[in-house]
Amino acid sequence: MAHLTDGTLRRMVDDPDARAGDDAAHLEGCTECRGRFEGISDDAHSVASLLAVPEAPVEVARAFDRLRSTPASRQRSVLRLPLMRPSSRPVVLAFAAVIAGVALVAGVVARDYSLNYTPNTVTTVPVTVADMQALSQLSNYGDVTWTRQPQLQAATSASDAEALAGMTAPTVSNLPSTISTNITYGAMTQAEAVFTFSAAKAQAAAAAQGKALPALPAGMDGATLTIKVGPAIGEIYGDLQKPAAGSDISQMTLPQLVVVKSSAPSATSTQVTVKQIEDYVLAQPGITPELKAALNAIGDPSTTLLIPIPVQYATSKDVTVQGVKGVALGDNTGVGAGVIWVKNGVVYAVAGSIKQDDAITIANNLK
Amino acid sequence: MNLGARSMSTVRSDDEAFEDLFTAEYARVVGIANRVLADSHEAEDVAQEVFIDFHRLHSATAQYAPAWLHRAAAHASLNRLRGARRRQKREVAQALEEGERTLDPQKQLEVDEDRRHVRAALSRLAPKPAAALAMRASGLSYAEVAQALGVGIGQVGTLLRRAEAALRKEVTRGTSN
Numbered sequence: 404m405a406h407l408t409d410g411t412l413r414r415m416v417d418d419p420d421a422r423a424g425d426d427a428a429h430l431e432g433c434t435e436c437r438g439r440f441e442g443i444s445d446d447a448h449s450v451a452s453l454l455a456v457p458e459a460p461v462e463v464a465r466a467f468d469r470l471r472s473t474p475a476s477r478q479r480s481v482l483r484l485p486l487m488r489p490s491s492r493p494v495v496l497a498f499a500a501v502i503a504g505v506a507l508v509a510g511v512v513a514r515d516y517s518l519n520y521t522p523n524t525v526t527t528v529p530v531t532v533a534d535m536q537a538l539s540q541l542s543n544y545g546d547v548t549w550t551r552q553p554q555l556q557a558a559t560s561a562s563d564a565e566a567l568a569g570m571t572a573p574t575v576s577n578l579p580s581t582i583s584t585n586i587t588y589g590a591m592t593q594a595e596a597v598f599t600f601s602a603a604k605a606q607a608a609a610a611a612q613g614k615a616l617p618a619l620p621a622g623m624d625g626a627t628l629t630i631k632v633g634p635a636i637g638e639i640y641g642d643l644q645k646p647a648a649g650s651d652i653s654q655m656t657l658p659q660l661v662v663v664k665s666s667a668p669s670a671t672s673t674q675v676t677v678k679q680i681e682d683y684v685l686a687q688p689g690i691t692p693e694l695k696a697a698l699n700a701i702g703d704p705s706t707t708l709l710i711p712i713p714v715q716y717a718t719s720k721d722v723t724v725q726g727v728k729g730v731a732l733g734d735n736t737g738v739g740a741g742v743i744w745v746k747n748g749v750v751y752a753v754a755g756s757i758k759q760d761d762a763i764t765i766a767n768n769l770k
Numbered sequence: 771m772n773l774g775a776r777s778m779s780t781v782r783s784d785d786e787a788f789e790d791l792f793t794a795e796y797a798r799v800v801g802i803a804n805r806v807l808a809d810s811h812e813a814e815d816v817a818q819e820v821f822i823d824f825h826r827l828h829s830a831t832a833q834y835a836p837a838w839l840h841r842a843a844a845h846a847s848l849n850r851l852r853g854a855r856r857r858q859k860r861e862v863a864q865a866l867e868e869g870e871r872t873l874d875p876q877k878q879l880e881v882d883e884d885r886r887h888v889r890a891a892l893s894r895l896a897p898k899p900a901a902a903l904a905m906r907a908s909g910l911s912y913a914e915v916a917q918a919l920g921v922g923i924g925q926v927g928t929l930l931r932r933a934e935a936a937l938r939k940e941v942t943r944g945t946s947n
Contacts, residue, residue, distance in 0.1 A: 408927075408928070409927075409928065409931045410924060410925065410926075410927035410928030410929075410930075410931055411924070411927060412927075412931070413927040413928070413930050413931035413934075414912065414923075414924070414926070414927035414930075418912045418927070420912070420923075421927070443931060443934075446931075446934045446935055446938040447930070447934050449934075449938055449941075450888070450903070450907075450933075450934045450937050450938060451907060453884055453885060453888040453937070453941060454805055454888065454903075454907045456804055456805060456808045457810070458801075458804075459800050459801065459803075459804040459810035459813050459814070460810060461796065461797040461800055463792070463793055463796050463797065466792075466796055466800075466814065466817065466818070467789065467792050467793070467796075469818065470792070470818055470821055470822065473818065473822065
């Protein structure tokens with residue numbers, strides 16, 4: 404039998420379950436492993452004593468009262484992307500959530516309600532995690548219903564994905580040799596969500612944050628914002644890794660390469676203009692000054708797809724991809740980079756644990 | 771609190787479920803943060819953050835709730851520790867002065883130094899081994915640590931070993947200077 408690993412020996416120090424069976428028998432009879440075990444055990448006990456602290460006094464009831472009395476506007480959050488929910492869903496769903504989030508931002512800032520909003524260029528909006536969370540709080544101000552649920556399916560081949568999504572799958576024509584050719588396809592049918600403003604809900608939400616509801620424009624109560632997303636096809640190269648429970652961005656393992664193609668999201672409204680909805684949303688308690696500034700900085704959002712980028716995680720720059728303006732994210736360290744662009748009403752994204760230069764090259768050669 | 775019996779007799783609202791979760795897990799969340807930060811007030815602040823964050827994004831009835839909270843507590847407190855590095859340097863200088871006034875200055879100084887070194891080293895570790903160590907040291911079982919980090923139980927031993935070897939080396943080096 405091979406010698407025991409450091410990890411196994413470490414567990415034997417203080418995990419009763421580990422001291423059983425073949426491993427325990429091996430340790431008994433192996434001088435070398437016993438020697439290593441002594442050292443590992445010694446380190447473990449030494450570190451345990453160094454980490455020893457007086458127990459923190461715990462008063463649960465008092466702590467819960469403190470939590471309840473914390474105004475939402477003062478709540479701080481640890482760094483975590485809300486889109487990456489812990490779950491057993493495949494990564495492609497996380498990307499669909501990103502696309503949906505993008506559509507939501509795009510919908511909120513689209514100014515012209517009489518036309519279908521279809522962006523033809525992209526720009527990034529630096530946001531804090533708190534900003535992203537503020538967006539997810541939109542449901543506090545009305546009802547979000549899926550009039551057409553997004554149907555997400557994994558497909559085993561490009562042709563299956565094409566059949567599900569009703570669009571052609573993108574093809575990477577110059578895959579770097581370091582990237583796995585093991586491709587997982589995902590397809591999403593077109594989905595439609597309707598957000599209906601509710602004055603009563605908004606009132607309650609504002610009151611819960613200890614703030615007054617901003618004056619309600621005529622027609623705002625019951626006004627609807629309809630957002631269509633997809634269809635879309637995603638291709639994931641390399642091994643699929645599920646996000647683990649409580650994933651934060653520093654723990655996420657990006658797939659080697661992800662290519663997404665999606666119809667550009669569209670937004671329409673009833674009763675009031677989308678511009679009015681935008682203004683009203685921006686006036687809600689809980690929307691940070693940073694996001695307001697960022698949204699207001701966008702010159703003509705009716706033609707621009709906004710990509711929310713957490714300020715601390717990514718840098719972006721404008722690039723030309725396939726003859727149109729796109730946005731490149733990340734850097735050349737290979738930790739993670741991506742390119743997003745819109746051409747002929749279709750949004751494309753190429754991202755992965757690759758260098759930005761490689762992402763741009765792949766993007767330019769995407770068929 | 772017996773969650774099972776309660777959920778059978780009444781339909782619990784989200785708020786009630788959250789309060790139950792808070793009651794069940796608060797002490798452990800504080801415990802993890804306290805182990806990392808060695809400061810009970812700061813640990814309580816971290817616990818507040820973690821629960822607020824959870825409440826905003828997740829349902830209290832989710833099966834993954836305890837695992838999520840443990841992991842978040844470890845990462846949030848480690849993040850604070852990293853942010854506090856600069857401040858700690860200042861405190862070390864202060865402690866050196868204070869140490870000179872204690873009854874057994876040499877011994878006290880050594881203990882304090884070791885503790886600071888180990889926390890400074892903890893803040894430099896890769897997030898996963900550091901989180902595994904923080905959770906295990908605060909009393910979570912191997913199975914609970916594995917669940918919180920989304921790894922197999924076998925890997926927890928490897929992560930702990932990596933963290934402890936690095937910390938031991940760091941402290942030995944620190945005190946021999």
